[in-house]
Amino acid sequence: MKKVYVLDTNVLLQDPNAIFAFEDNEVIIPAIVLEEIDSKKRNADELGRNARQISRMLDSLRNEGRLFEGIELPSGGMLKVELNHRSFAKLQEVFADVTNDNRILAVALNYHLEEKDNDTPRPVILVSKDVLVRIKADVLGITAQDYLTDRVVNMPDEIYSGHLTIRVHPAIIDEFYSYRFLGVQSLNLNYPLHPHEFVILRDEMGTSKSALLKVNAEGKKLEPLYLSNDPIWGIAARNAQQRMALELLLNDDIPLVTLTGKAGTGKTLLTLAAGLMKVEDERKYKKLLIARPVVPMGKDIGFLPGEKEEKLRPWMQPIYDNLEFLFDTKKPGDIDKILAGLGSIQVEALTYIRGRSIPGQFIIIDEAQNLSKHEIKTIVSRVGEGSKIVLLGDPEQIDHPYLDASSNGLTYVVERFKEQSISGHIMLERGERSHLAQLAADLL
Template sequence: MPLPKLPTRPAAILDLNDTEPDLLPPLTQTAKGTPAPAIKTGSRAPALEARDVLQNEGTIDQSSSFKLPSATTPAQSPVIAPSKAQTTKKSPAPRTPARRTTKADSGVRKLFVLDTNVLLHDPSSLFRFEEHDVFLPMMTLEELDHQKKGMSEVARNARQVSRSLDTLVSEHRQLDEGLPLSGLGHKDAVGRLFFQTTAMASTLPPDLPMGKADNQILGVVRALQDKHPTREVVLVSKDINMRLKARALSMSAEDYFNDQVLEDSDLLYTGMLELPENFWNKHGKGVESWQQGGTTFYRINGPLCNQFMVNQFVYFEGSMPLYAQVREVNGKTAVLATLRDFTHGKNNVWGVTARNREQNFAMNLLMNPECDFVSLLGQAGTGKTLMTLAAGLAQVLETKRYSEIIMTRVTVPVGEDIGFLPGTEEEKMQPWMGALEDNLEVLNMGDADGGGNEWGRTATLDLIRSKIKIKSLNFMRGRTFLNKYLIIDEAQNLTPKQMKTLITRAGPGTKVICLGNIAQIDTPYLTEGSSGLTFVVDRFKGWPHAGSVTLQRGERSRLADYAGEVL
């Protein structure tokens, strides 16, 4: 692709009013009568963050009189209108770690070389690099071909990538010039896709075996660096050792950050907000209150209202304590509703009462028929499974709101796998449902149903088990659950795509509850920021029919609480 023409006017008298201000590199003010220094395009590396891709809908406008040079052919140095009295030394762009930037931070398009595991992890990763170019080595295509067979999630992703590549290639004959990534309707992907069409000679150390696929991809990265000295060539891989080898060989390497919902797990939405001490001083004037259906509602006005989320819990523990849930937000006006006190024995749910503030918030969500999606996060022993099962049994067997409870979880072992298990689907899933059996035993110990003797407890347990179905994730695709109480346990080990597959199974009258602890992720390539549980908590916040609570305090035992703190 030819480079755009340089401006005819000197750099010192460029009319900046005709240009896009966010695309201009910084200008250095010079003394009167002295020539202006050369203007270099930026070289800061844009981070591959999920927020930048999902929320940034703009593209680079190259229609103005001041145009940034295209870097598809590095024939010239990215310098605009240098003065004759001053020369500029060419130097490679500094390689900075991945960070959150905008498109205007870099005037030169970077060239990203994708490892196979990136495509298998996210089939749409080809279109997540905005204005930058993507290069696929031949070894990446070869490994992609080896992974396409089977019914696993990896095989399905490999076939999806292959179909996308086939659609892009079918409309173009010349692959050497690159294919526009926007050809499939992805407006944000304004870069081009390049394939390795010829053999590339690399200068890797001779002790690296070139028969290994990773080393062949590293050789392609080195060859591209030698071929394009003015561009930054970056290897993108989910393999930590692959990135370490690349950096040891003086190559730029980054992780794939597009699937990261949050940079820091501490920023995750907790579903709660503690009100400041001066809350009533700033929001107590003109408060309206009314009662409806046994619930008291308050309409308040103040500067803090625009920070509220619908279904968020707010609390104030002062002289005038307040425990409420946000029902409506309209600018600086919000409607708060009081909560049902599940810490009191008369409001017990299947014999279970809340032991702390967060558990009370969670019980209000679990027992609310208008809340279709609930996510409960917290460390081990905070009561997530026990409260969820108690609320499910009360609404299935007592109020008949749901027909049955369906419980599922991802089968990721903590240690080594014990091999194949015999029996039916539920029998195979039984060893993974130890938490279910433990909590059913606790719920059946009391006399909630009048079965005080051994016979009564056994009959009650049989009735409970008849209303609980254990399902495997492998057979969820294509199903529709009507009027069910669906529990997804250990949801932190699910990918965002798997989480979408499960939640979209919900039919009319179905309630979905996701339980998990993002600090205990056992799935490879998943982190706290890219977990499916983090994904749904962030995307469902503020929806009127969803709620989330992060449980803080463990209630299992004093030994478990102390072990969680010191070990």
Template sequence: MTLHNIFYVLDTNVLIHDPTAVWNFDEHHVVIPMTVLEELDNLKSGRGAVAADCRHAIREIDRILGSAAPQTVEKGVPILRPSRKDPQGLLSVVMGETPVDKQILPPHLNDNKILNAVACLKHGHEKQRVVLVTKDINMRLKARACGIDAEDYHTDQLIDDIGDLNKGYLHFGNNFWQEVELVETRQTPNGETLHILPRSQRLQDVCPNQFVTDDSGFIARVVEVTDDHVTLRHLDRQKLMSLDVWGLAPRDLYQAMALDLLLDPDVHLVNLTGSAGSGKTILALAAAIELTLNAKSFRRIIVTRSTQGLDEDIGFLPGTEAEKMEPWLGAITDNLEALHWDDENCVGSIEYVLDRVPLQFKSLNYIRGRSFQHSLILIDESQNLTPHQIKTIVTRAGTGSKVVCLGNLAQIDTPYLTPVSSGLTYLTERFRLFPYGGTVQLQGVPRSALAAFAEENL
């Protein structure tokens, strides 16, 4: 192999997490063990999300390797990026089994075969750094025990501490206006009050559609951010707390802020995060029904959910797509029931909504390749999506559509994902400056005193 800065050996889970990962190592040398290609080949069949990502990764590798001869593939094929004139970095495949005298672990496991390949590569290039890149923390531990450098795949990780994630609001103690020296207040023709402030230190990191609150009861929403100024839209706290959305009223200010974003026709993407029971799903569902049935803003509601096992199991279940999805979408039907619990005829109310509202349950598999026009797309449990998967779904939104992502970053069920590498975190940070998007981190557990105590103590 030719001399390049660093050898990065990619594990299978990296290519499933991000099928385009081979393009993201700049001038360095990307190496793929033959075992990884074999694992991708074994996983590529089927209609699941993992199978689709495997096929995507294989296509990306083929784009680079093309018709290169076997000797060239082993030495390294230049990675030709369209945005750069000169080749940047190399991609190669480590062929065959590692010689017995170079093996550091018994080759009965695929992980061991990959580690053996990395050790052999390291032995042949002692003057260069060789790094195994894997999402599997146990694989990294095994690598370090064998004297191999190993690290996580960080290219799509935008923050290091989940505490730095945009919560969707900034709270100032005492009175917000006490430390404001310059402000220009305007009244718009439709009766809104706008405050235009210099982008001072205390408002340096604000982004569009964030809320600003203080202890005195002031609340506003950021409607415009420039290099020099921030424009706030003054909100009536009492009016905000008195919202009635399909019979649902906010229980706290955080829910009221969430409803303000959900009901705003100019906000096309809303991310709601928070602990179990904080009201994410019922708020989104109530707003969706209100906007579809009463306001006629959307033609249909599309509900999908990321759940481990869903992609693989749905094909084996009997019935229609909606019937197959029903076991995983109980949270939606439970919240629909909760919205009408106090009605004289709860069952009749639910049947009325389902009959009048085009509420469609879709598997993530069926969303790929589709384009949804004038639809409200509700993605539940989105913390279990990778950045690549969430991009695949959000880009399905067509003209006049709105996407609402719901998730609890403390309850991630997908292997190799953490709160900082979750697709929901990635989406929140990537769309931080998007003028038509907003996020709210809900607080507390209004579901019940029991749920609140369990969330805090179990």
């Protein structure tokens, strides 16, 4: 049975192509949605770009007919800009305020009541990224759904972790230590292993015998880790996942590395230590470029006085904190003098690296979970010849209003690149900042 989908503004601002995602069903855009999109089109951010894109798309569709009468979509469905179901009378009994959200709800409710009177009523479904709008719809008896098409995985716990533990017969572990490699087929798995995925073998008999291995770039063979656990810029791996992360960070044959994990797991500190070793010690890269998106947690503090460096300092302070630890500075301001003297370390807001081509650099993008799919594509496609890019973040700590753990740019890269030989990923699980920080991450 065909359905009627009423779209909220946030669905189109999240995915301008959403109108094509509902197969052969009828898609309704309330008139107030056009007004909300119009109010966003001058924004210089991702929402503004998406507002302009959906505006151009709807304008091009006018060639197929009049939008308020309905036009046929390539999928066989129908798209209509709704003008005739705006009556607020039925909704006022429950929600009296004439807000934009309530106007969208009014359109969905009037459609719902109209379809109930038909001989063969079609289900009317309101699609919104706004939880409260979906709750209001449920109060009114309207079916409401989140927009899930943009999700990379269905549930956050399905995100690729980059490592797994397998219990095997002790003879297999002995074979690995004898020959220093294992064929993937010798594990008799009913699922594939990905390039540069890490495997911990444990004795199924219950002894302490174990081995830490890495899948090679072709995904056919399990090999030992090549790096020892010696400190790098005073930082040594404190657990198995951190050792896996350093293996990827220091491997020049892997130009794309993604690290995820809760606060305090060591993502930024390990990556900065690896970057400093590659840039300052080995001279493998010309520059260490560190950037993060300017997305505030909580209320924005507004405009800041001063030059660019002064304006950026509050946003970049977490990076400077880690650099101060690595350089073991004693006084406030010492880190600025050190960075000015070196000249090979650049800390930027992400705004300033978009549109550039960046060859021969070790690039670190912190807080990448606050980036959309389009933004992450723009950034990764900036990477020039001889560069390495590392994306860091916690998909569970997102400050972007239209992203979640399953639809953000970092998760998108992890899932799309997990089968590629030029990339590697590790989900760090154990906090090492302090016992208090670990408890906070687990309990709060």
